[in-house]
Structure formats: C-alpha cells, structure tokens
Amino acid sequence: MTRVPGSYWDSDEHIGRVVVSQDAIRRRVAELGAQITADYGERPPLLVGVLKGAFIFMADLARAIRLPVEIDLMAIASYGSDTTSSGVVRIMKDVDTDLVGRDVLVVEDIIDSGVTLSYLQRYMWAHRPATLEVCALLVKSGPQRRDVDLRYVGFTIPPDFVIGYGLDVDQRYRNLRDICIYRPDGAPDD
C-alpha cells in the first residue's frame, strides 16, 4: 500500500484494494512511451486524449514519448448509471486539429464494453487520418467486451469498477495515485 499516512484517503471506506500501484503505472507508462517512440520514429503522432478520464495518463504518456508529438483533446460523455456504460455516446468537445492524413494515436483511460471506443473509432476514421491507433491504460477482461483493435495496452484488469489515476465516481477520486477497487457499499464488516 502506497498511500500517504494521515492523508484524507485513509478514512474513505469506499476505496478498496490497490489494483495497479503508482509504481507499476510509472514503469508501464515508461515502457509504452519507449514502444511508441520506436514505432512512430520519423512520423510523430498526434496524441488525442479522451477527457476527462485520460487526463493524467495523457500527461505522463506524452512525456514518456521522445518525439515531437502534437497534442489535442476530445471530451465525450457516455450515458448510463454511475458504474455501467449505457452505450450512448455524445461528443462534448471535438478535436481542434484537422485529422486528414495525420497519424492519430487516441489515448484512453479504460476500455470496458468497448462501446465508447468503437463509436470514437468510427467517428475519427470519417475524418480520414492516415493511421489511427489506440493506447489504453486499462482493459477490463470479461464477456461484456466487444472486439476492438488496441495497439497499446497498459494493463488488463478484472471487470471490477476502479477509481484513481484519472478515473472517477461522480467526478471524485481522479487524483488518487494508485488505481483501486471502488466499494459502493463501503468496507465489509469483519
């Protein structure tokens, strides 16, 4: 456990066990950055981060890539309950960059069903980029997931709801350094 003793997280019974520690994230982000640097070489990609969840991952990944990348951001909302995706996706903020002929690398926080991402991929291909790849920090395993093409994946995790490192419940917990299980009913009695 890497929480700071005495921090306000200590008394929050909704924060469950650590699924991916900040140290593991740091190491994996460095590996992904090195891989992307090697793969793109002479053609630096346009990184398109998907807000809000990917904002911390995007900031770390961009600095792990040793190429003159360009940065853009999209904001999308997937409607549903707090912890399940409904499959209804809406673009709240589009990219500012012209995607035609660009090597686009979408930076996503987490893929659960894959519904959000497949919508996004269809939308982006319509803008005729030269290439379109995805870098997702987390992919949830399980039968809920439809097949989506992911070039770069940080970690595959079990299909539990997680928080931290950008991921939220009702906009909270995004600044947790570790990725942790979310316990909606609080800590179990024992």
Ligand code: IMP
């Ligand atoms: P999908 O469309 O089912 O793949 O859901 C993807 C989106 O749902 C992600 O971009 C997140 O915004 C959100 N999401 C899915 N699972 C989690 C989770 O465990 N924690 C926080 N957000 C999640």
Ligand code: MG
């Ligand atoms: Mg997302």
